[in-house]
Amino acid sequence: MSLLWPDLGLAELQSGQLRPGFLMRLGTTPPTRIWCGIGGLTIAADAIELDAPNIYQGVGELLSLPAVSQLINGLAERIEYQLSGDVVTAEVAALARSDADAIRSASVFLGFLIFDRDWQIVSPTTWLWEGIADSLSDTWDGTSGEIQRSISLSVGSVMTGRKRPINSYCTDADQKRRSADDDFFDQINKYEAGATRAWPV
Amino acid sequence: MLTFPSFLFKPTSIRARLVGAGASGGRSMANVEQISEASGGGLWSITLGEMDLWERTELMPWRAMEAALDNGGAPIIVPIGDRLHAPLISPAPAVLAFPDDAIWDDTALSFTPVEVDATLSADAALRATTIDFDCAAPPVPLIGGEYFAVLHPVQGWRLYLIIRLTDNGGGNYTAQVRPPLREAMTSGDALNFEAPRLICHLDGDPDTVLELLKFGKGGPISFRETFPNLSA
Numbered sequence: 271m272s273l274l275w276p277d278l279g280l281a282e283l284q285s286g287q288l289r290p291g292f293l294m295r296l297g298t299t300p301p302t303r304i305w306c307g308i309g310g311l312t313i314a315a316d317a318i319e320l321d322a323p324n325i326y327q328g329v330g331e332l333l334s335l336p337a338v339s340q341l342i343n344g345l346a347e348r349i350e351y352q353l354s355g356d357v358v359t360a361e362v363a364a365l366a367r368s369d370a371d372a373i374r375s376a377s378v379f380l381g382f383l384i385f386d387r388d389w390q391i392v393s394p395t396t397w398l399w400e401g402i403a404d405s406l407s408d409t410w411d412g413t414s415g416e417i418q419r420s421i422s423l424s425v426g427s428v429m430t431g432r433k434r435p436i437n438s439y440c441t442d443a444d445q446k447r448r449s450a451d452d453d454f455f456d457q458i459n460k461y462e463a464g465a466t467r468a469w470p471v
Numbered sequence: 472m473l474t475f476p477s478f479l480f481k482p483t484s485i486r487a488r489l490v491g492a493g494a495s496g497g498r499s500m501a502n503v504e505q506i507s508e509a510s511g512g513g514l515w516s517i518t519l520g521e522m523d524l525w526e527r528t529e530l531m532p533w534r535a536m537e538a539a540l541d542n543g544g545a546p547i548i549v550p551i552g553d554r555l556h557a558p559l560i561s562p563a564p565a566v567l568a569f570p571d572d573a574i575w576d577d578t579a580l581s582f583t584p585v586e587v588d589a590t591l592s593a594d595a596a597l598r599a600t601t602i603d604f605d606c607a608a609p610p611v612p613l614i615g616g617e618y619f620a621v622l623h624p625v626q627g628w629r630l631y632l633i634i635r636l637t638d639n640g641g642g643n644y645t646a647q648v649r650p651p652l653r654e655a656m657t658s659g660d661a662l663n664f665e666a667p668r669l670i671c672h673l674d675g676d677p678d679t680v681l682e683l684l685k686f687g688k689g690g691p692i693s694f695r696e697t698f699p700n701l702s703a
Binding site: 288385 | 504508509510511512513596598600601650654698
């Protein structure tokens with residue numbers, strides 16, 4: 271059994287013809303569910319989709335699927351989901367009209383499942399990546415002669431908001447900030463490169 | 472509803488195909504290639520060949536339809552018009568009420584069978600690719616490869632193609648279809664083999680030469696399946 275994929279669907283993965291389905295679930299109220307294919311898609315309940323059945327909408331809204339990384343050791347990344355295009359669907363339009371706070375900090379899950387040759391789901395949904403939504407941006411590009419519109423959703427991984435500590439120094443002032451009555455570094459300003467202190471005096 | 476009156480414009484050809492999203496990871500040293508198809512079954516693309524618009528009664532509706540398409544912003548019902556291969560008594564269009572000769576046809580949103588009465592015999596789920604249906608004594612035997620359309624309550628007219636047909640006897644058939652059902656169906660729902668159609672939007676610019684002369688040429692013109700109701 272594969273460590274990553276369940277047994278179901280392995281035969282399709284090993285074949286020369288693969289029928290994948292990529293899903294994106296945005297934790298707004300109500301949740302926004304879209305997938306890369308055409309038409310509606312119902313998936314089974316799991317740890318992410320607790321209340322099945324839930325229908326994922328698909329009319330080619332996912333214009334691009336960003337590359338995601340397996341993040342370890344506190345690494346963080348930010349990805350851009352490009353949604354919609356010239357056609358703004360009801361789901362994406364509702365998302366764009368939502369309060370910024372409703373989108374910001376909403377959970378984002380990227381999932382993957384496999385269809386068989388009759389386009390029936392043969393694998394459970396594998397949720398590959400989890401992130402936190404930040405903001406929606408709307409761009410219009412007319413440089414190619416016709417207007418191309420896209421709506422992008424910026425999503426950061428869980429560690430994106432991690433703070434880095436500021437630098438600290440071995441000076442009396444810095445030590446006093448850490449411990450107000452500690453004089454350990456109060457003579458440090460008398461030292462300079464090349465200085466010699468005889469001891470014992 | 473805006474419709475494409477095939478029998479008025481008489482396109483020289485009609486091509487309907489499912490457009491997918493195939494991708495390949497390249498060929499290995501042993502020339503082995505894995506194909507990935509992520510569209511979930513594909514989307515219909517309809518291309519209609521050149522049309523001669525000789526009469527005023529043909530040219531004026533074309534001009535109006537072209538403007539009404541709103542550069543792809545308006546939905547339009549496009550009939551497949553595959554009458555030579557549909558299981559009909561005669562391919563002559565006179566026996567059917569649709570499509571009419573008008574570009575606005577409210578009857579396009581309904582269907583009453585005249586020659587081929589086919590209904591679903593068992594419920595079918597969303598995205599099902601195998602359906603059971605009853606069709607007693609079609610004028611021409613069903614053999615697979617037929618187009619049919621279903622008027623879904625939410626998604627409207629959707630087009631399907633039978634890729635494999637099993638005759639179970641007694642007028643009951645089991646069919647494998649493409650694309651997967653756009654909406655769940657219940658037993659008794661009608662299958663339209665006589666005048667299959669689907670809701671599309673204009674795909675690109677039509678190649679049209681319409682001058683202020685007596686006649687002109689329309690098309691070719693392409694349409695792509697669209698989903699006016701996306702929230703169900």
